Amino acid sequence: xxxxxxxxxxxxxxxxxxRLDVNIAELITEAVTRALxxxxxxxxDIDAVLLSxxxxxxxxxxPDLWSVEAWGGYLKPSVKFNTGGTVGTxxxxxxxxxxxSGIYDTVMAIGFQKQSEGHTQTAITTVGDPxxxxxxxxxxxxxxxxxATTYMHESGVTEEQAAKVAVKARRNACLNxxxxxxxxxxxxxxxxxxxxxxxxxKRLDMCPQSDGAVxxxxxxxxxxxxxxxxxAWIKAVATAHEQQYMGDSxxxxxxxxxxxxxxxxxxxxxGIVNPRKELDVAEIYEVASFAELAMYENLGFxxxxxxxxxxxxxxxxxxxxxxxxxxxxxxxxxxxxATALIRVAEAALQIMGKAGRRxxxxxxxxxxxxxxxxxxxxxxxxxREKP
Amino acid sequence: xxxxAILGAVQTRFEARKASLAYNELVYGVVRELLDRTGVxxxxxxxxxxxxxxxxxxxTISGMAINExxxxxxxxxxxxxxxxLQALLYGVARILSGEFDLxxxxxxxxxxxxxxSMITGLMFDPxxxxxxxxxxxxxxxxxxxxxxxxxxLAPEDVALVSVxxxxxxxxNPYAQRAGEFTVADVLASPLVVDPIHxxxxxxxxxxxxxxxxxxxxRARALTEHPVVIVGIGNCTDAYWTERDLADARALQEAARRxxxxxxxxxxxxxxxxVEVSARYAHEELMAIEALGLHPSPVELIAEGRxxxxxxxxxxxxxxxxxxxxxxxxxxxxxxxxxxAGAHQxxxxxxxxxHGAGGICGQSQTVVILRRE
Numbered sequence: 101x102x103x104x105x106x107x108x109x110x111x112x113x114x115x116x117x118x119r120l121d122v123n124i125a126e127l128i129t130e131a132v133t134r135a136l137x138x139x140x141x142x143x144x145d146i147d148a149v150l151l152s153x154x155x156x157x158x159x160x161x162x163p164d165l166w167s168v169e170a171w172g173g174y175l176k177p178s179v180k181f182n183t184g185g186t187v188g189t190x191x192x193x194x195x196x197x198x199x200x201s202g203i204y205d206t207v208m209a210i211g212f213q214k215q216s217e218g219h220t221q222t223a224i225t226t227v228g229d230p231x232x233x234x235x236x237x238x239x240x241x242x243x244x245x246x247x248a249t250t251y252m253h254e255s256g257v258t259e260e261q262a263a264k265v266a267v268k269a270r271r272n273a274c275l276n277x278x279x280x281x282x283x284x285x286x287x288x289x290x291x292x293x294x295x296x297x298x299x300x301x302k303r304l305d306m307c308p309q310s311d312g313a314v315x316x317x318x319x320x321x322x323x324x325x326x327x328x329x330x331x332a333w334i335k336a337v338a339t340a341h342e343q344q345y346m347g348d349s350x351x352x353x354x355x356x357x358x359x360x361x362x363x364x365x366x367x368x369x370x371g372i373v374n375p376r377k378e379l380d381v382a383e384i385y386e387v388a389s390f391a392e393l394a395m396y397e398n399l400g401f402x403x404x405x406x407x408x409x410x411x412x413x414x415x416x417x418x419x420x421x422x423x424x425x426x427x428x429x430x431x432x433x434x435x436x437x438a439t440a441l442i443r444v445a446e447a448a449l450q451i452m453g454k455a456g457r458r459x460x461x462x463x464x465x466x467x468x469x470x471x472x473x474x475x476x477x478x479x480x481x482x483x484r485e486k487p
Numbered sequence: 488x489x490x491x492a493i494l495g496a497v498q499t500r501f502e503a504r505k506a507s508l509a510y511n512e513l514v515y516g517v518v519r520e521l522l523d524r525t526g527v528x529x530x531x532x533x534x535x536x537x538x539x540x541x542x543x544x545x546x547t548i549s550g551m552a553i554n555e556x557x558x559x560x561x562x563x564x565x566x567x568x569x570x571x572l573q574a575l576l577y578g579v580a581r582i583l584s585g586e587f588d589l590x591x592x593x594x595x596x597x598x599x600x601x602x603x604s605m606i607t608g609l610m611f612d613p614x615x616x617x618x619x620x621x622x623x624x625x626x627x628x629x630x631x632x633x634x635x636x637x638x639x640l641a642p643e644d645v646a647l648v649s650v651x652x653x654x655x656x657x658x659n660p661y662a663q664r665a666g667e668f669t670v671a672d673v674l675a676s677p678l679v680v681d682p683i684h685x686x687x688x689x690x691x692x693x694x695x696x697x698x699x700x701x702x703x704x705r706a707r708a709l710t711e712h713p714v715v716i717v718g719i720g721n722c723t724d725a726y727w728t729e730r731d732l733a734d735a736r737a738l739q740e741a742a743r744r745x746x747x748x749x750x751x752x753x754x755x756x757x758x759x760x761v762e763v764s765a766r767y768a769h770e771e772l773m774a775i776e777a778l779g780l781h782p783s784p785v786e787l788i789a790e791g792r793x794x795x796x797x798x799x800x801x802x803x804x805x806x807x808x809x810x811x812x813x814x815x816x817x818x819x820x821x822x823x824x825x826x827a828g829a830h831q832x833x834x835x836x837x838x839x840x841h842g843a844g845g846i847c848g849q850s851q852t853v854v855i856l857r858r859e
Contacts, residue, residue, distance in 0.1 A: 182541060
């Protein structure tokens with residue numbers, strides 16, 4: 101039986117398109133300072149630090165070692181992860197395993213990215229296989245356009261339904277003081293009329309590029325109970341990878357094999373039979389509006405092909421039966437190396453009752469996901485009850 | 488407490504340029520061989536930790552291209568962007584957590600596919616130091632100067648490390664560079680950056696290695712004498728221009744933690760074999776001190792009593808970055824399982840694997856293995 105592990109503190113920066121007043125290291129310090137203050141901790145309380153960042157975006161090797169003073173790593177154990185969009189949840193899951201293993205009692209996970217100092221599409225272009233894929237659908241937008249059209253074909257979802265996801269995200273973001281894109285007056289019409297990037301993906305269907313950082317502190321049971329009035333206990337973690345070539349999973353969004361595998365494994369650990377009824381809130385990694393609808397289906401929030409109907413019925417609105425991304429999600433905030441860890445932080449805030457104006461009332465069980473690379477998935481389930 | 492054992496270990500031969508293999512093919516080779524050697528089927532393995540660097544692979548999320556060959560389809564893989572020994576540490580944590588039994592640990596690098604000076608230049612502070620066109624050789628040269636001056640060492644003293652390493656390399660079938668060199672040969676080799684000569688710096692290499700970790704119970708079902716990981720320690724130092732480069736404080740601290748976990752009080756007496764990750768000759772001297780093996784390492788080497796230190800020849804005989812620390816664990820395992828061949832240290836029971844990452848070894852990892 102692994103040791104019980106809980107999240108006891110979180111800290112975020114105000115995410116924005118361009119932070120000209122700080123460098124990467126200073127950006128990290130802001131998030132770390134807030135996380136420590138959140139549970140009245142000092143760096144002495146932290147045994148080890150795990151870092152989450154995609155260094156090709158800013159053109160680094162070992163950005164963690166250069167910035168060590170910014171996150172208080174001097175003479176502490178530390179290691180940096182790199183798994184693409186999932187890197188934040190990869191790092192959160194590693195923090196969980198390290199604490200559960202007994203090697204460390206408290207671990208701080210830090211995610212950061214300053215996309216304004218690099219060139220996002222350049223970095224994402226090299227994700228594709230240099231021989232088979234790079235020349236035909238490199239970059240996030242082309243990839244998603246292919247996935248979205250096949251998904252529309254398979255499930256019958258419409259551009260209007262996808263646009264509703266984009267509207268929900270940017271309106272929820274107005275309740276989140278840390279969110280990047282806050283658009284209180286955005287309408288479905290606005291999304292549909294926004295610039296076409298690659299059919300059917302329009303500008304407002306896509307996530308932004310952000311500068312931002314997040315820090316999350318994980319602790320073993322006795323420390324968690326002592327340091328946090330209401331810790332967010334980790335009930336389950338799971339990771340599943342997809343095959344790398346698009347041709348090996350042509351129905352990538354419709355089927356989302358990695359999301360199905362990881363979520364079913366996590367539900368099983370957490371004893372969840374009916375996720376729509378048993379989860380109180382979900383913070384999912386929806387890189388494009390269409391993806392969120394496909395994720396509803398493949399997370400088992402509704403039947404196959406019903407993702408569009410779920411958003412039509414308002415089930416996933418902040419006031420709905422199962423609010424999805426009350427924070428505004430990735431469509432509102434996307435500093436890549438931090439993004440998936442922000443999902444975990446936001447899910448933890450909901451459990452801890454610290455989510456402010458975006459708080460889902462009486463949230464007891466929360467789901468966080470990471471999505472990245474070529475369609476692979478991390479799933480984490482948090483709970484107010486000890487596992 | 489639950490412990491973790493090593494079921495098997497594999498490495499490729501290190502070469503300057505493996506032109507016929509893409510990096511995923513390189514990884515496929517070691518994984519396939521590891522499965523064959525251990526008799527474990529990929530179906531049984533649920534957990535993988537890999538180590539590689541996007542900058543060397545020239546590909547964002549470069550771990551993606553090896554997911555299939557490490558068997559990660561619908562399974563749990565994570566990539567550390569750090570020295571390979573850090574991947575082993577995370578693999579240990581995964582098994583100790585109780586969630587996984589078998590964990591595959593893999594590292595790869597094809598240094599031949601990029602410009603190492605440009606790539607290592609990306610480690611430096613982007614505002615002030617990067618415009619100076621620094622790289623890891625320049626930083627190491629400054630460290631070598633500082634350390635030698637501090638300890639009063641002559642160039643001949645440091646060259647002894649190279650002589651020993653390349654002689655050991657003659658017994659290692661995986662070595663890329665080996666030979667019977669004299670101190671004069673070493674000092675006559677071209678300067679990389681003064682005071683470091685070519686034979687005192689690791690060559691540029693392509694290669695990969697892999698280990699299979701398992702819970703101790705699982706290992707005991709297969710062998711009476713499993714090789715168990717009894718101590719781990721990791722420590723991060725200050726950025727290179729914020730510390731005295733002659734101090735190996737992070738390595739001392741990493742070793743202290745690992746020794747405490749393993750119950751080792753007198754490392755010099757209790758450790759039978761050590762594999763040090765020294766990319767430059769002077770780093771081996773620093774490590775011998777910091778690991779508490781001998782107060783004057785030059786004396787130890789000059790008197791021919793240092794054969795237990797990096798018997799494989801180490802990074803000077805071949806060193807794909809990132810693979811560097813993990814292959815030390817491969818060698819340490821082979822020493823304890825009796826598979827080290829011509830450079831076997833007879834009767835070795837306790838071994839240390841050392842890994843380092845960043846500028847002038849800013850990140851340090853120590854792993855202690857014991858044959859039960």
